[in-house]
Amino acid sequence: MAAMQRFLAILVADLRERTRSVRFWVVLGIVIAATWACFPSVDAGYVTVSLSGGERGKYSSAWVGLALALQFCTFLSLGGFYLVRGTLVRDIETRVWQLLVATPMTRGGYLLAKWLSHMTVFGVIMAVGLLVGLVAQMTRAEDTAINLFELIKPVLLLSIPSLAITAMLAVWFDLLPWLRRTAGNVLFFILWVVMISVPASQLNAPTAAKDAEHAWVGDPSGVVVMARELHRSLQPQTSKPQAYGFSGGVRMIKKAPVLLEWKSWQVRPMDALGRLLWLAVALAGVLLAAPWLDRAAARGTAAARAGSGAGRRLVLLDRLLTPFARGLFGTLVIAELRLVLRQRTNAWWLIALVLCGVQVFGTQAAMLVALPLAWLLPLDVLARGVLRDRDSGTEALIFTAPGITWRLLAARAVVAIVLAVALAFPGLLRLIATHPWAALAALAITASISLWGLALGALCRNPRPFELIFVAAVYSGLQGAAIFDLSRDPITTAAWHALALLPALLVLVWAWPRLARR
Amino acid sequence: MSDLSLQLGPGILGLLGPNGAGKSTLMRILATLARPSAGQVTWNGVDIVKEPDALRVALGYLPQDFGVYAALSAREFLAFLAAVKGFTGADAKARIESCLSLVGLSDAADRRLGDFSGGMRQRVGIAQALLNDPTLLIVDEPTVGLDPEERMRFRHMLTELAGQRLVILSTHIVSDIEASATAIAVMSAGRLRFHGAPEKLLAMAEGQAWEWTLPAEQLTDVRSKFSVCASLRRPDGVRVRVISADRPHPEAQAVSPTLEDAYTWLLGADAVAH
Numbered sequence: 078m079a080a081m082q083r084f085l086a087i088l089v090a091d092l093r094e095r096t097r098s099v100r101f102w103v104v105l106g107i108v109i110a111a112t113w114a115c116f117p118s119v120d121a122g123y124v125t126v127s128l129s130g131g132e133r134g135k136y137s138s139a140w141v142g143l144a145l146a147l148q149f150c151t152f153l154s155l156g157g158f159y160l161v162r163g164t165l166v167r168d169i170e171t172r173v174w175q176l177l178v179a180t181p182m183t184r185g186g187y188l189l190a191k192w193l194s195h196m197t198v199f200g201v202i203m204a205v206g207l208l209v210g211l212v213a214q215m216t217r218a219e220d221t222a223i224n225l226f227e228l229i230k231p232v233l234l235l236s237i238p239s240l241a242i243t244a245m246l247a248v249w250f251d252l253l254p255w256l257r258r259t260a261g262n263v264l265f266f267i268l269w270v271v272m273i274s275v276p277a278s279q280l281n282a283p284t285a286a287k288d289a290e291h292a293w294v295g296d297p298s299g300v301v302v303m304a305r306e307l308h309r310s311l312q313p314q315t316s317k318p319q320a321y322g323f324s325g326g327v328r329m330i331k332k333a334p335v336l337l338e339w340k341s342w343q344v345r346p347m348d349a350l351g352r353l354l355w356l357a358v359a360l361a362g363v364l365l366a367a368p369w370l371d372r373a374a375a376r377g378t379a380a381a382r383a384g385s386g387a388g389r390r391l392v393l394l395d396r397l398l399t400p401f402a403r404g405l406f407g408t409l410v411i412a413e414l415r416l417v418l419r420q421r422t423n424a425w426w427l428i429a430l431v432l433c434g435v436q437v438f439g440t441q442a443a444m445l446v447a448l449p450l451a452w453l454l455p456l457d458v459l460a461r462g463v464l465r466d467r468d469s470g471t472e473a474l475i476f477t478a479p480g481i482t483w484r485l486l487a488a489r490a491v492v493a494i495v496l497a498v499a500l501a502f503p504g505l506l507r508l509i510a511t512h513p514w515a516a517l518a519a520l521a522i523t524a525s526i527s528l529w530g531l532a533l534g535a536l537c538r539n540p541r542p543f544e545l546i547f548v549a550a551v552y553s554g555l556q557g558a559a560i561f562d563l564s565r566d567p568i569t570t571a572a573w574h575a576l577a578l579l580p581a582l583l584v585l586v587w588a589w590p591r592l593a594r595r
Numbered sequence: 596m597s598d599l600s601l602q603l604g605p606g607i608l609g610l611l612g613p614n615g616a617g618k619s620t621l622m623r624i625l626a627t628l629a630r631p632s633a634g635q636v637t638w639n640g641v642d643i644v645k646e647p648d649a650l651r652v653a654l655g656y657l658p659q660d661f662g663v664y665a666a667l668s669a670r671e672f673l674a675f676l677a678a679v680k681g682f683t684g685a686d687a688k689a690r691i692e693s694c695l696s697l698v699g700l701s702d703a704a705d706r707r708l709g710d711f712s713g714g715m716r717q718r719v720g721i722a723q724a725l726l727n728d729p730t731l732l733i734v735d736e737p738t739v740g741l742d743p744e745e746r747m748r749f750r751h752m753l754t755e756l757a758g759q760r761l762v763i764l765s766t767h768i769v770s771d772i773e774a775s776a777t778a779i780a781v782m783s784a785g786r787l788r789f790h791g792a793p794e795k796l797l798a799m800a801e802g803q804a805w806e807w808t809l810p811a812e813q814l815t816d817v818r819s820k821f822s823v824c825a826s827l828r829r830p831d832g833v834r835v836r837v838i839s840a841d842r843p844h845p846e847a848q849a850v851s852p853t854l855e856d857a858y859t860w861l862l863g864a865d866a867v868a869h
Contacts, residue, residue, distance in 0.1 A: 405681050412678035419666055470662025474723055477626050478680040479651035485679065594628075 134339030459530020609772030655729030665709030
């Protein structure tokens with residue numbers, strides 16, 4: 078009984094802490110807007126969850142539930158991680174952990190409470206989403222028969238296990254000291270892509286039909302199960318062979334979509350078992366973390382951080398930088414640069430060296446891959462850099478200096494750009510020699526990502542939104558999206574990124590003084 | 596905070612008050628980190644809300660709670676803050692070395708701040724506040740968390756630093772300012788209750804402090820009836836020091852009030868009045 082009370086106390090305190098932040102309500106607002114946009118009318122010019130020909134189900138309760146379950150399994154399991162993570166880190170950094178550790182609370186109970194708190198946040202988001210979905214069903218009136226069981230069933234069976242895995246990973250990523258910050262944010266994105274794309278890749282294989290039948294065990298996100306069910310039920314209605322794939326994002330269409338019937342989802346027992354297994358995996362994963370908790374929490378202290386590899390003396394670099402430390406602004410820029418470089422680990426320098434090597438010695442294609450990765454490397458200097466004073470508790474020391482507000486921002490922008498340019502320097506030199514427009518585009522990209530990093534960090538007062546957006550943008554770029562295109566149409570790329578500088582500056586001008594005044 | 600008016604000149608001002616009195620808010624306003632919702636703060640005639648830099652060039656500020664970059668050495672951290680404060684080249688180096696020496700950290704200047712004790716970290720805080728040789732030095736609850744030796748060292752350092760500066764030392768520990776303050780301001784519930792020389796406060800509390808020895812079992816009863824400033828257990832009972840307008844006990848003897856007594860009396864009188 079006492080253990081249950083402790084468990085509930087941790088859970089309730091955690092939820093209070095979360096729901097009393099503006100961020101939580103902003104996210105709920107975004108969920109409401111995004112869910113509504115998920116169910117466009119037939120003449121809206123776009124569809125969301127649809128088959129390869131643009132066909133979609135009529136907005137019945139079952140279809141609304143399935144479409145939302147898909148969004149929760151994919152986008153919420155990605156964005157949700159960045160939303161819920163950080164509560165363990167908060168306990169460790171605010172030293173609340175030191176108060177908790179002296180109580181009879183069990184480590185497993187503590188971690189389970191944190192996991193359940195993550196799941197409760199997801200639950201609130203899903204409940205709000207389902208409610209909006211129901212309103213959309215009634216408003217669009219394509220099928221007005223309300224069936225709450227069919228509405229909720231896909232979310233229960235598909236989304237909850239998927240989000241349970243995300244919540245478990247959020248616990249682990251908070252636990253492991255090297256995953257608590259930017260590196261963890263990047264790694265989770267990679268993990269998420271793997272969790273979605275590896276099972277989904279079965280759908281494109283020649284053995285897709287057979288693989289899909291056995292997907293129940295190897296599909297943490299549930300997308301393969303969903304694809305197979307869509308294929309099985311909707312192919313007969315389209316009267317043409319359908320691939321197993323489906324579209325989950327926004328897809329523009331020129332004519333009204335073909336509407337298919339989707340009244341219910343007949344769940345196969347093996348699929349239900351598979352989803353339960355993933356839920357059990359998530360729970361087991363949380364409990365497996367318990368033995369590591371004390372050690373991981375001890376490694377979160379300032380003394381432990383000081384003893385880490387970061388902050389090594391960089392004598393050569395110091396000598397290199399000293400001549401540039403001239404004048405009021407130059408001295409500050411070099412001081413900022415030194416501070417940033419002091420905190421680099423050996424692994425960071427090694428990756429930087431490898432990326433520079435690829436830019437120098439790799440093929441043109443390899444160089445074009447290495448460039449966005451090089452821009453990604455100083456990710457923690459961007460959105461997190463602008464929040465450094467708040468995070469380190471040095472704001473009162475810094476913002477009482479004369480004329481510092483804009484001077485510091487300018488210095489940080491210069492440092493971010495210099496660092497991004499330096500890491501991409503070999504590639505830039507090659508581009509200048511062979512494709513000058515591409516070099517110009519690369520410089521515009523460097524400036525735009527640097528300023529947007531600072532701007533979003535200052536605006537959101539949290540580095541995670543920018544880190545998620547930028548990692549996703551780099552991934553999309555590597556997949557062929559035009560966002561960092563340097564080979565097909567670099568002039569357009571340069572123009573767009575140059576244009577993006579103005580709104581970034583406007584956001585900074587608005588948000589930075591407010592952040593500095595806090 | 597409300598109804599607060601102060602005019603200050605060189606010397607050490609001890610700003611006293613219980614927790615939540617508004618001391619830190621006042622410190623943050625004076626340090627240009629917060630804006631008053633009404634009223635004016637001027638420095639040599641310049642409104643610092645409109646022109647904060649007029650004060651910032653002359654300001655050294657040690658906040659109650661501040662962070663450091665744990666991976667940097669004390670010298671590197673001060674070099675960073677010197678750049679932030681606008682010092683460059685040889686001038687900055689000289690200032691850093693001078694401040695390190697002043698706070699007794701020259702030998703430890705190349706050690707990482709993450710390895711520093713609380714007292715050493717506090718000395719780094721003082722060193723950064725002195726980097727620009729400030730005319731106004733604001734130190735907010737500087738001795739919280741320090742051991743007695745470090746606390747003593749800090750008090751001496753502050754006295755030495757005073758000179759022609761205005762030092763505002765905010766604390767709720769009266770002994771921190773007893774030996775050094777040339778003026779005292781007492782705040783409670785966001786209002787200024789007293790401002791003047793320590794002697795004036797002592798004079799106001801004259802005849803209010805009493806001492807006598809009582810059996811240990813009566814201590815709880817006395818505490819419930821009077822404001823007990825101090826109690827000392829002895830073989831013959833407990834020697835208590837009490838603030839009271841009238842003789843609290845037939846055996847009680849009037850004693851000269853200390854600053855702690857006067858402060859307790861002032862807050863007690865204030866509580867009665869409100």
